Amino acid sequence: DINNTLSTAWGSSYVNDFIDRGRVKKVYLQGTPESRMAPEDLDKWYVRNSSGEMVPFTAFAQSYWTYGSPRLERYNGFSAMEIQGSAAPGYSTGQAMDEMEKLVKQLPPGIAFEWTGISYEERLSGGQAPLLYALSLLVVFLCLAALYESWSVPAAVMMIVPLGVFGAAMAAFVANLSNDIYLQVGLLTTIGLASKNAILIVEFAIHKMDEGMGLVEAAIAAVRLRLRPIMMTSMAFICGVLPLAIASSAGSGAQNALGISVIGGTLASSIIVVVFVPLFFVLVRRVFPGKHAQAKQEQV
Structure with missing residues (x-):
């Protein structure tokens, strides 16, 4: 009864409907405005007890001011x-x-x-990033294994990926960039470019070995043949993303993160690729000779 009385007097309570000149209108029960404007007006209201007597609210309740959130959220x-x-x-x-x-x-x-x-x-997606990177590297490794018909040669290409990522990470560290989605896109782009350059060198080295060159000579010849194309494509790519790195307009934060990470990764991968890919290729071939060394032994 207490809650019903307060909610009806200070709020409102729906009673029924009535028809007024052909229109259905609702009937609400509510206290008069002058009886429900201040906390002190609670003294004006009574409620019937179990004995049937009218008891004022002040007999069992008191009112005071307090503070709360202007918004009640759930x-x-x-x-x-x-x-x-x-x-x-x-x-x-x-x-x-x-x-x-x-x-x-x-x-x-x-x-x-x-x-x-x-x-x-x-x-929700934060824990999935390492799994996606690992799955991407696995797919690339399997594709390269099918291309070269070898399980060892793709390792020479995959070993260059961390070095390219290191260059992009260092550029982001120097520029004080946060690890957001744009930086991750830049890392993926760097991984692709570093892998592409490494694939070109390894591909030409294998062709030179098929022509009868030795392992070290084939690796050096491949670097000499692909040095200029690698540098030209890398410089062209850097010039293409340079406007993103130096942007200062609205939304430039995302552009800077993408451009700086890609430039740093491209520079690092372009310089490192021509030095370390031949080294990795020679190292992998000496540990796992493959069919080329077996064919030479059979000819001898």
Whole structure:
């Protein structure tokens, strides 16, 4: 009865409908405005007790001012408070989310948190990135193994990938970039370019070995033949993404992250490829001679 009286007097309660000049109108029961404007007006209201007597609210309740949130929100059926923010300069969203989780753990028992929106999607997909990278490298390795008909030669190409990624990571570190989706796209682009250059050198080295050259001579000849094309394509690619690296307009943060990481990775991979790919190729061929060495032994 107490709740019904308060909700009806201070709020409203639907009674029924009536027809007024052909239109259906609703009837609501509500206290007069002058009797429900201030907390002190609670003294004006009575409720019937179990004995049938009218008892004022002041006999069993009191009113006072307090403060609360202007918005009452619920999330998954629980009372909740929405917190929105962004990472400080020099920090990624993942680092900011990790710090928020540490702060929430310091709250009293009974208080929990859940991510929603873009943050929820980031947390959901964050653990999948290493698996996707590993799966991509596996697919590339299998394709190269089918191309060269060898399980060892693709290793010479795959060993150059970490060096290209190192160049992109160093460029991002020097430019104080955060590890966001744009930087990851730049890393993937760098991996593709480094692998492409390595494939060209390995391909020509294998052709030279088929023509009868020795292992070291074939690797050196392949580098000499592909040095100019590799440098030309790399410089052209760097010039193409340079506007992204130096952009300063609206939305330039994403452009800078992509351009700087790609330029750093391209420079590193272009210089490192011509030095380390022949070394890796010779090393792998000496450890796993393959069919070329077996064919020479049979001829002898």
